[in-house]
Amino acid sequence: MAEAITKRDYKEWEAFCEKVQNSNAVKFNEGKKDQDKRIKRCLKSYNDFVKEYFKQYADHDCADFHIRAANAILKDKDILAVLEWAREHAKSVHACIIIPMWLIAHGELTGMILMGKNNDDACNLLSDIQAQLQFNELFAHDFGKQYNFGSWEDGDFTTVDGIRFLAVGRNQSPRGARKGEKRPNYAVIDDIDDDEIIYNPKRVDKVIRNIMGALYFALSIKGARMVVAGNRIHHNSILANMVGDTKKGGKKREGIYHSKVCALKQKTIVRNTDGQIIGGTPSWSRYTLKQILEKMKKAGHVLAMQEFFHQTEVEGKIFKNAYFRWARMPRLQKMNVIVGYFDPSFVNSATSDYKAVRLWGIYNNKKWCIKSFVRRCELEEAFRWMIQVEKNLPNNVAVIWYIEKQFINKTIKRSQRIVERELKYKLNIQTDHRIKPNKYTRMVRMEPDYSNGGVYYNADEKDDPDMIDGNDQLKQIEPGYNTPDDSPDADEGAWYYLDFHYDEESFDPVIGEREIDEDRRY
Template sequence: MANKVIERRTYDDWKLFCEQTQDSTTVNISETKWDQDARIKRALKDYGFFFMTYLSVYTDEGKTECADFQINLANEVELKPRPESDPNKIAIAEWPREHAKSVHTVIGIPMWKIARRTLTGMLLMGKNEDDACNLLSDIQAQLQFNALFIHDFGEQFNFGDWQDGDFTTKEGIRFLAFGRDQSPRGARKGQLRPNYGACDDVDDDDIVNNQKRVKKVIKKIMGAMFFALDTRGGTLVVAGNRIHAQSILAHMVGDIKPGAPKRDGIYHSKIFAIDPKTGQPAWWQRYTLAMINSKVKAAGIYGRTEFFHENHVEGELFKDSYIHWIKMWHLLKQYSMIIGYFDPSFENNPTSDFKAVRVWAGLSKASGDWERHCLKSFVRRVPIIDAFEFMSALNDKLPGGVGILWYIEKQFSTKPFRDALTTHNKNRKAEGKKELVVLEDTTDKINKYMRIAQMQPSYINGENFYNQDEMYNPDMIEGNNQLKGIEPGYQTPDDSPDADQGAWNLLDQHKPQANFKPIIGKPKKRGW
């Protein structure tokens, strides 16, 4: 995300938008009361219809329908019943760039709540006050100049100015905008306390690189802002895309590292521009697959952050250009050998090493070339037994005639390891499943950095490939980011590249010897 200077919207710009809003929402004076009532009845229960009907200025002149994930978020916020014991809600809209995060969380959903008469006030946090005020200006424009909305739901706007980031409706509903470095100022309006808060794109490239500042904003969101909402039923919605592994949005979700749990009780809508399950655009009503692919290709690795929430790490020894993705599962029976290498840590705590399991296969090409294929990855801070579960689950999925040789470095074959494996296999046996066999790697190893750095020429030569089906898997992303973090004097985790090197060393022993020439002939008798 570029760090652009955000300026307050000019009055002329705002007036132009107001005119566009008014022109897009004309009232049919010849319609019957029955037609109007039918429209209102449907709009109150169908968010997609409501948005297309009253906010068509955001729909490419009525050509683009809402995406399923946009409707699902609105329904979660507004329609899903809440227990009396926990009437508050935190929702995270982790959506790609250009997928209408602001339009729906800052405009569409609040307008729907006004129509349904469930909004008592709204707080809006932006990167800074100007950004928040610009967003708030759209709501004021709708309330003042959306003719159809006013016709169906009555006049709303009363007094105040979006340029001040503060205005109130005739029913006393107050809208207040502020920057991430500010706090809500007297959020309550009379007896009405706001029950809806939105944080829109509060991350940027500067703040995500300063965790002290990030945590300060998180404290403000979960402190002053969340507690300014009505405890009897407040909703906080945080919208953005994940531009950094430990961004504000990532902290709000909670999974700032692979394997870390999400914040308890949140609704998390995480959308990729291309759905990894279907291979099609998530917002297919607006974008074609060719459009998405073209833009990602033009942006290169940076497009993956904006559209796929991938946190970019550019390596010094191992660069992004060395990481090649291809389809692999159809090659399972063609591999010379498949090695799974487990590099565990001794402890399980937030500062310990990762449990890293990397699965590599060797493919001998007809040309004589030797390729290494990374099939699967498991890189998490978890108990040892979780890694065993991953390994056995992968074994269970293999077709007949295909197997994986699992290895662990000898120094880690300790009593805790053996006890955990024994427990795992007892559970497997009780379930009638095949036990997991893990072999010891007895190779004498040199300095870890030297071993990993010696892998670089193979990457430069294009001999290594990664499973395209695992491109969005957090374990694969974490493992590859660890590889790219290797450089002289590095202080980043290295468990995954260490497992890679261990697997390679064993895998390459099965590489066909191109220069081997068999000698066939009759044995000669030796004389004495």
């Protein structure tokens, strides 16, 4: 369950406001000439702008990626920018506070909508920019008094010039955000992912539709800057979907500005013989290499790679990452037996909305995961995949297909017939008639084979999205889990029938020409 977010304590906010006021005071004896010189310099240099007006954040110079992003957002009135920056690299500070005030200073902001995980989260984020607009005396001195009325506590306030600032949660509609004749032209979506929503593709899709629908179209047609800020905590996260490359090699969303920054500059990273990162140049001078490596060590490899390097490997509590052994697979002709198991899922179940087909074989008393199909899709797509697998097999290799008895219904049969007629090929699928014990128990019983080194995965499929999704589902199996389990359920079924058809004491593999008789063709 995601950690609950509560609204910021007002006294805490007052203390922050006092800090803002004290760190951005106006010099008593400053002349107009010096003021004009500062304004001119700061409007040209984002780094100078930050150091002059936001001293509480400016303990180090901005990084190059901060400056490039700010200038790109200022330059393009219709930018869709995704700032995929490592943890603790000032995503929220720049996207939610400094960049919108950079736009105000240039006369480019007509309104701002800030979207967070929920309304309280968005209001908390909005509180920081209200503090700057209300209590940053130097900014007000140079660019005019800003704050007028309203409050971040209500998620809604307005400046003297009629610029409205509105906070919304990721499931709220921002429609009606216009203030008088001014329609907002800047939206920021900040740290919108959490460890719960990323495992629910339907909820992710719903948020993406809200962002690109209600939120985007609440912005001005004459100019609509939208910024998404966060780090990639999962390959199917909201941020990853906004970029578009949720699958390895996938195309990014057309026309986006994508700034992807890791804690260490990629070309400088040094690894040891085990592949662990041991050196490199920090992407931001605020941190030393020693500090980054120490934090990575304390967090552990999986979380460090997720938070600092956008690599979203899932670590299981029962099925550990170390148990997934990737190797070059032996020729299929050498397999003693190959079983494919289809779990079509119950469409309306909260935890089972995937179609999962897992293909397993046995060789040298080891189980090999050959291929994987794990998708939210129509039934026909799974049957097409199974037929394509069969068509691509060598002539002397065959698959024994199974499907769970409870799924044998008119819908399944009709979908199978449609695809068989379409591809002019008949699938022979046997029914799993078992009366099964508890699902969790069945899946956990696979753990000894994994921990004892009896399971291998086809290295050619390591980066395949279906293989990744299937294995992630297995890693998430633990007491009280509420994540999808269709793939590990299919694994268990395939394993049962692998052992059923293979007796190592007496089994001799039969290798011969695989014939397709007329009964298998239409």
